[in-house]
Amino acid sequence: MSRIGKQPISIPEGVNIDVKENLVTVKGPKGSMDIDFHKDMVLHVEDGFLSVTRPSDNRGHRSLHGTTRMILYNGIIGVLDGFEKELEIHGIGYQAKVQGNRLILTLGFSHEIHFDPPEGISITANRTEIKVSGIDKQLVGEVSAKIRSFRKPEPYKGKGIRYKGEYVRSKQGKTVGGGED
Secondary structure (H helix, E strand, C coil), X not given: CCCCXXXXXXXXXXXXXXXXXXXXXXXXXCEEEEEECCCCCEEEEECCEEEEECCCCCHHHHXXXXXXXXXXXXXXHHHHCCEEEEEEEECCXXXXXXXXXXXXXXXXXXXXXXXXCCCCEEEEEXXXXXXXXXXXXXXXXXXXXXXXXCCCCCCCCCCEEEECCCCCCCCCCCCCCCCCC
């Protein structure tokens, strides 16, 4: 039995769950989202708890059991509290600002990078810090990774966009050596 999959999910106050066939609608104070899950997984909602069971012990069902439970758990946490990722910008002249809903990045290229976030994601920035937040954990992670990909941190001077608290291992640059006599 899956150690994660067999744990029931407690449904907090203010969160409503509606299960129809293989679609779960989770509504909470931050918004609502629809979560699609595999048709073989079985959900039970009773006494303020949501539990996931699998029909058999074959390999495919075992692999889906814990994954389905965690996707549903992340949906509940998302509509209750939301998720956020923080990014830092390192480098002279590198900066970020938000105009309307659009993120504008100056990263040492000959042009500015304009990034429009998808529906359900909000971005705030103050020069060297970017905060991506939303109710869908996967989408917040994807948007953060996309922003980071515009200028990944390089190992020689550490310039670029990195996650807050990320460690970038630095390499030693080339040295000017005197020729042999």
